[in-house]
Amino acid sequence: MADLAPEQVQALAQAAGLPISNPEDLAEVTHRLNAFLEAMATLDQLPLERLQPIPALQHPEALP
C-alpha cells in the first residue's frame, strides 16, 4: 500500500471538516495516519473473518 501524501491527508481533513493549517501539524498527522494504515494492514493475516468486534468483555455474572 502506498503511503498517503500530505496533500491527500489535507483533502481528507477538509472533507472531515477539520482543515489542517499548520504545515508541521500536517506532516506529523500524515506520518501517524500512514503508520496506522500500515500497521493495521499487516493484521490481515490473522483469522478475523468470523470474529465479532466486541469492544469489552462483560463478566457473565455482571450482566443485568
Add this chain to the structure above:
Amino acid sequence: MNKEELAYLPVTELVSLIKRREVSPVELVETYLERIARWDGSLRAYITVCREEALEAARKAEAAVARGETLGPLHGIPIGLKDQIWTKGIRTTCGSRILAEFVPDEDAAVVTRLKEAGAIILGKQNLTEFAMGGTVEFHYGEPRNPWNLNHSPGGSSSGSGIAPAAGLCAAAIGEDTGGSIRGPANNNGIVGLRPSWGRVSRHGLIPLAWSLDTAGPLTRTVADCALVLQIIAGYDPKDAASARLPVPDYWARLDGEVRGMRIGVIRETLYSDLIDPEVQASVKDAAALLGRLGATVDEVSLPLMNVAGPVFMVICDSEGASLHRKWLATRPGDYDQATRRRMLAASLIPLALYHKAQQVRTLIRGQILEAFQRFDVLLSPMSATPAPRIESTKNVIQSKEDAFRQLFRGRIYSTPFVLAPTPAVSIPCGFSKVGIPIGLQLVGRPFNEVAVLRAAYAYERNTTWHTRRPPLP
C-alpha cells in the same frame, strides 16, 4: 514522630492512629500542605490544591473523632485526585486549557464514595493533556520525577504518581486507559492498580476512550491499594459498563501467601528486544522470589501481545477523537501540539480500521484469557526501561517509521491487559544504577483483583523496595 515520618506512613496505619487519637486529621492535612508548599514548585504534582476545603474537612473529621462517632474506613485520610475526575465546585481541567474554567456541579462516583468513607480531598493532580500522554507543553507546569527531576514521572496520571511517592498525599486516584495508572506507579516507585473494566464506576471521569477507561488507586503499599480499592469498587447504575458483582474483601485476603499460586512469566515482554538489562534482571529476581515463596513459576508465550500497540492506538484514538471533534474544529490553538496532532490523525482513521482493531482485540483477549486456564497470575516488566529523561519524551514524529517506534512498540507492556480487559498492578521491584525505580506488573483474570493483590502483597512483604524514599531536592 516527625512530619517526614508522618507524611510517609501507610494509610492503613494512619487510619488506626486517627481512630486512637494519636494523629489528628488537621495535623495530617497541614503536614501535606506544608510539604506541597515546599516541594511542589519543582515537582508540579498538583494543578489545584484544595487548601481551605481540606482544612475544613479535617476540622470536621477531628471533631467527629472527639465526639466518638463511628468512623469511616478512610476517616481523615488526605487523598489526591487526578484532575480528570469531577469534583463539585472545584475546577477540573483535565490538564487542558480548554477546560481551564470547568467547574463540575457534582462529584464523580469515586469522589462520593471516598467522601462517604471519610477521606479528605487534598487537591487535583497534574496530568498529560486530556489524559493522552506525550504532552510537549504542560499548561499547569511540567511534572517531574521525585527520584530525579530530569526524569519523567510517567503519564497520564503524572501527579497521582508523584504525590504519594514524594509524601505529598496519603494516596491518590488516577485513571488508566492504556497504562496511565501503572506507568506513573512504575516511574515513581509506588503501587498502581488498574482494576477490571467495570469494577470501578467511571461516572464523572472525563473520558478518553469509553471502552478502555477505568479509575484506580496509586498508593505506597499494596495494603493501602486494597483498602482504597475496597472503597471505590462496586456497582453504579450511573455507569453503563459498571459490573453487578459483589466486591470481595480485598484487605482480608492479603495473607502474604503465594503457595500453590501458578504464575506465568510472559516471554514476549521479558525477552523483548526493547528490554533494559537492569529491568530484565530485576523482574527475573522478582519471579524467582515468588517461586521461593511457594508459587509455581513458569514461562508463557502470548505472541499476539506484539500487535497490541497499534490495535490499542486505533481504538483509543478513534474513541477519543469523537469527544474532541468540536474543540478540534473551533479551538485547535488551545491544544498542546502533541494532543492536537494525535486527535487530528485519529479523526481521519477509517471506520473499517476501528472495526478491524476490535476484531483483533477479540483475538488478543482470547489468548490472554486462555493463559488463565493454566495460570492464576501473569507476570511481566511494567516497562522496558526505567523512567526516561524528560527531554526524550518530547520527540516530534519525523517519519512513519518514527511513528511506529514512538506510538506502538513500547505499548506491548501496558496495553494488552487493557484490551483483555484484566486487572493489573505495578509494584516496585528494584532500582536502576542511577536510582530510578523499576516496576513489576502482575495481571489477573477479569475481576480477580484478589489474586493480583495477594501476589503483590506477598512480594512486597519479602522485599524493601517500597520503603525507600526519593531524595527530594
